[in-house]
Amino acid sequence: xxxxxxxxxxxxxxxxxxxxxxxxxxxxxxxxxxxxxxxxxxxxxxxxxxxxxxxxxxxxxxxxxxxxxxxxxxxxxxxxxxxxxxxxxxxxxxxxxxxxxxxxxxxxxxxxxxxxxxxxxxxxxxxxxxxxxxxxxxxxxxxxxxxxxxxxxxxxxxxxxxxxxxxxxxxxxxxxxxxxxxxxxxxxxxxxxxxxxxxxxxxxxxxxxxxxxxxxxxxxxxxxxxxxxxxxxxxxxxxxxxxxxxxxxxxxxx
Amino acid sequence: xxxxxxxxxxxxxxxxxxxxxxxxxxxxxxxxxxxxxxxxxxxxxxxxxxxxxxxxxxxxxxxxxxxxxxxxxxxxxxxxxxxxxxxxxxxxxxxxxxxxxxxxxxxxxxxxxxxxxxxxxxxxxxxxxxxxxxxxxxxxxxxxxxxxxxxxxxxxxxxxxxxxxxxxxxxxxxxxxxxxxxxxxxxxxxxxxxxxxxxxxxxxxxxxxxxxxxxxxxxxxxxxxxxxxxxxxxxxxxxxxxxxxxxxxxxxxx
Numbered sequence: 001x002x003x004x005x006x007x008x009x010x011x012x013x014x015x016x017x018x019x020x021x022x023x024x025x026x027x028x029x030x031x032x033x034x035x036x037x038x039x040x041x042x043x044x045x046x047x048x049x050x051x052x053x054x055x056x057x058x059x060x061x062x063x064x065x066x067x068x069x070x071x072x073x074x075x076x077x078x079x080x081x082x083x084x085x086x087x088x089x090x091x092x093x094x095x096x097x098x099x100x101x102x103x104x105x106x107x108x109x110x111x112x113x114x115x116x117x118x119x120x121x122x123x124x125x126x127x128x129x130x131x132x133x134x135x136x137x138x139x140x141x142x143x144x145x146x147x148x149x150x151x152x153x154x155x156x157x158x159x160x161x162x163x164x165x166x167x168x169x170x171x172x173x174x175x176x177x178x179x180x181x182x183x184x185x186x187x188x189x190x191x192x193x194x195x196x197x198x199x200x201x202x203x204x205x206x207x208x209x210x211x212x213x214x215x216x217x218x219x220x221x222x223x224x225x226x227x228x229x230x231x232x233x234x235x236x237x238x239x240x241x242x243x244x245x246x247x248x249x250x251x252x253x254x
Numbered sequence: 255x256x257x258x259x260x261x262x263x264x265x266x267x268x269x270x271x272x273x274x275x276x277x278x279x280x281x282x283x284x285x286x287x288x289x290x291x292x293x294x295x296x297x298x299x300x301x302x303x304x305x306x307x308x309x310x311x312x313x314x315x316x317x318x319x320x321x322x323x324x325x326x327x328x329x330x331x332x333x334x335x336x337x338x339x340x341x342x343x344x345x346x347x348x349x350x351x352x353x354x355x356x357x358x359x360x361x362x363x364x365x366x367x368x369x370x371x372x373x374x375x376x377x378x379x380x381x382x383x384x385x386x387x388x389x390x391x392x393x394x395x396x397x398x399x400x401x402x403x404x405x406x407x408x409x410x411x412x413x414x415x416x417x418x419x420x421x422x423x424x425x426x427x428x429x430x431x432x433x434x435x436x437x438x439x440x441x442x443x444x445x446x447x448x449x450x451x452x453x454x455x456x457x458x459x460x461x462x463x464x465x466x467x468x469x470x471x472x473x474x475x476x477x478x479x480x481x482x483x484x485x486x487x488x489x490x491x492x493x494x495x496x497x498x499x500x501x502x503x504x505x506x507x508x
Contacts, residue, residue: 002476007500007507009381019499024453024475040453040477127263148492149451149473167453167475197403199278199294199421219403221278221421222256223294238402245273246261253261 001147022149024167029053031060031080042150042166045175046071049166050078052178056205062181118232121188121212126254127244129158130215134239136160137193138217144195154193155180155211169196170205177209187211191234194218198237203227213252215239220247255401276403278421281325283307285314285334296404296420299429300325303420304332306432310459316435372486375442375466380508381498383412384469388493390414391447392471398449408447409434409465423450424459431463441465445488448472452491457481467506469493474501 001020008017027046028038031054041049047069051062060066060082067081133156140163141152153172155162162185164175173194180187191213192206198220204227206214213234220228220237225247228235234249246253255274262271281300282292285308295303301323305316314320314336321335387410394417395406407426409416416439418429427448434441445467446460452474458481460468467488474482474491479501482489488503500507 004476004479004501007504009498009500009507011496014381021474021476021479021501024477040455127268147473149475167451197421201294219401220275221403222258222275223278225258225275242265244263246263247258247275250261253263 020147022147022167025076028075028077029080030077032082039168039171041168041171043073043076044166045164045179046078048164048175048178048182049171050080050178051181052174052176053171054080055181056174056177056208058208062178119188119207119210119212120232121210123189123191123212124252124254125191125213130236130239130244130253131242133160133191133193134215134217134244137163137195141165141195151194151196153195155185155187155190156193157190160193169194170201172196173202173205177205180209191215197221198224198235200224200227203231203233203235207231207233213249215244274401276401276421279330282329282331283334284331286336293422293425295422295425297327297330298420299418299433300332302418302429302432302436303425304334304432305435306428306430307425308334309435310428310431310462312462316432373442373461373464373466374486375464377443377445377466378506378508379445379467384490384493384498384507385496387414387445387447388469388471388498391417391449395419395449405448405450407449409439409444410447411444414447423448424455426450427456427459431459434463445469451475452478452489454478454481457485457487457489461485461487467503469498 002023003018003020005016006019008015023043024040025043026038027041029036029050050069054060055062065083067083070079137154137160144150144152150165150167151169151172152165153176154160155176162176162179164172166172166175187209190211192211194216197218198214198216200223203224215236217240220235225235228248234252235247236244237247238245256277257272257274259270260273262269277297278294279297280292281295283290283304304323308314309316319337321337324333391408391414398404398406404419404421405423405426406419407430408414409430416430416433418426420426420429441463444465446465448470451472452468452470454477457478469490471494474489479489482502488506489501490498491501492499
């Protein structure tokens with residue numbers, strides 16, 4: 001976070017005060033020596049962001065495909081060294097192939113049928129536990145509390161064991177997934193907690209990981225609900241205080 | 255909006271009820287007969303979205319470059335017919351050139367210096383008027399009030415004369431800008447009102463239009479503040495009730 005001078009207006013008072021704003025950096029991913037993409041993001045946990053971004057966009061699976069990720073915080077680059085040279089070609093090909101990309105839905109096809117298999121996870125969780133998790137999630141949203149400018153996401157079982165923040169809704173998710181991949185987490189036993197809206201792209205991401213459940217304090221879109229039903233995922237929205245809406249997969253909530 | 259059955263949990267009660275969720279559609283832009291990009295968006299005001307997207311991403315300037323935009327609501331395509339054939343080539347070239355695109359910052363370079371000129375607009379506006387505008391903005395956020403799932407943006411002078419909503423923060427802005435372009439609005443006399451966070455990309459968009467001022471109920475990032483200062487733009491954040499923070503260009507707020 002950065003401290004800057006602002007003009008604060010409250011009722012009829014006008015003061016110059018110091019205030020905190022959230023940082024935003026342009027991180028350029030260099031894969032196999034070649035510039036690949038620039039992400040606008042918060043400057044924390046950038047290895048996790050790279051790992052998650054590459055995976056959720058269907059490009060590479062860390063850590064199997066990735067030998068190391070080196071972040072340069074002066075030039076804001078991420079140098080990603082691959083384990084097999086052959087993967088680079090696939091990546092470059094994909095880059096050209098998908099150049100007419102959507103905002104957010106960069107590298108996968110929204111109508112992609114290969115992810116349309118049912119999630120078979122037998123995970124169950126009680127309403128009480130969900131409320132506890134949301135409460136502790138809210139409490140941990142530090143950057144948000146201080147600057148109001150970021151999204152958070154977390155991976156939970158009995159408690160939230162991965163927690164990440166970012167100015168981008170998708171980046172926060174990717175950071176959590178990237179950390180989980182690098183730690184070898186069994187995603188089928190986890191649930192994703194997020195502060196952001198749940199659109200179809202978010203559902204594609206958790207399905208790709210095999211995460212059976214997502215809960216948010218925000219709203220889902222109709223497409224997200226349809227996809228979640230198709231894929232056998234549990235989608236909980238508007239989880240605030242003692243309320244929540246279950247849009248899909250209510251059998252996992254006991 | 256679509257009505258669906260959900261499981262609603264409140265305190266210890268669990269009920270199946272009908273609820274509204276916001277719609278999300280994949281709109282494929284076809285420019286000069288060729289598929290160009292697919293945007294995930296709310297299904298309203300799609301001509302405005304196309305016009306705004308093409309302009310803010312530096313591709314085309316409607317209505318000069320665009321003869322007509324025809325929306326097909328069955329296949330969710332937008333057929334964009336250009337006035338001059340030559341423009342198409344530029345577009346295809348750009349598409350390949352920028353294939354390593356950022357999420358959101360698709361077609362322009364974040365560090366692009368050509369937009370770094372100072373905005374010379376002499377627009378001034380009182381704190382009282384800003385409060386009025388934010389209040390009426392909040393009241394008009396219909397989709398948000400019903401489903402909690404969308405962002406809104408508006409263009410204002412003495413009052414808000416263009417108002418648009420979308421599941422995407424950038425789409426809402428693009429819809430407003432697209433409408434303004436098609437109506438021949440003099441942007442230098444307007445201010446942008448938005449519900450969303452203000453990142454560097456948002457600042458690039460309003461600068462490209464020549465809009466001298468942006469106000470939001472949410473937070474800006476540090477990069478957005480720096481750019482706004484460089485460009486001579488007025489940036490107001492956290493405008494809620496009788497409070498607001500002026501991060502840049504306070505001389506326009508009287």
